[in-house]
């Protein structure tokens with residue numbers, strides 16, 4: 647069951663979402679002495695990250711890691727690590743511990759083992775994962791019918807991360823080589839927040855909430871489960 651939070655304006659959405667992220671992370675620090683925030687890339691979340699970077703959280707107690715990454719260098723315009731460094735690891739959050747996914751390996755598949763060991767070293771459960779959704783129903787880098795998807799979605803796959811080659815997707819652009827949290831990696835979060843905007847994506851999300859193959863709309867992996875509470879934050 648997804649708790650849905652709809653807003654008439656995006657600025658109202660981001661104001662509310664910053665407050666929730668602040669409360670969730672603060673509560674985790676109070677309870678566990680630390681918090682783990684997993685963040686996605688894309689064009690939507692930067693206002694959230696910029697506002698969150700100014701909040702008075704105890705950032706020394708927080709680890710930030712990626713939900714997924716395009717297999718490009720940190721200097722590349724498509725790098726999610728670069729997005730996070732310029733939009734979240736600034737202001738009060740400028741010194742927060744950050745765990746990236748990209749390694750020196752030539753491909754995501756070759757780099758996955760090193761990235762997996764980085765993520766296995768993160769405290770579990772993760773506190774909060776912020777994920778987006780593409781118009782094709784993907785989330786993280788779990789793209790419909792992509793090579794590597796079945797393994798990444800498998801309930802038997804205990805790996806936290808997987809390599810995906812999103813060659814079929816019409817939304818990835820040239821950066822099809824991806825490293826992503828798996829279904830089970832995502833469900834290690836105490837809370838998952840799905841963040842997207844626009845009427846078109848809301849229509850797609852409504853379709854994803856209907857019965858159908860998870861391979862057709864991989865965001866269904868987050869909807870058809872009882873392990874991690876999921877919230878949707880949406881505005882037009």
Ligand SMILES: O=C(O)[C@H](O)[C@@H](O)[C@H](O)[C@H](O)COP(=O)(O)O
Nearest residue numbers: 686687688689690778779780786
């Ligand atoms: O690496 C990425 O691009 C993201 O992790 C990806 O999963 C993103 O959340 C969706 O593609 C939505 O992207 P937009 O916010 O740009 O629509």
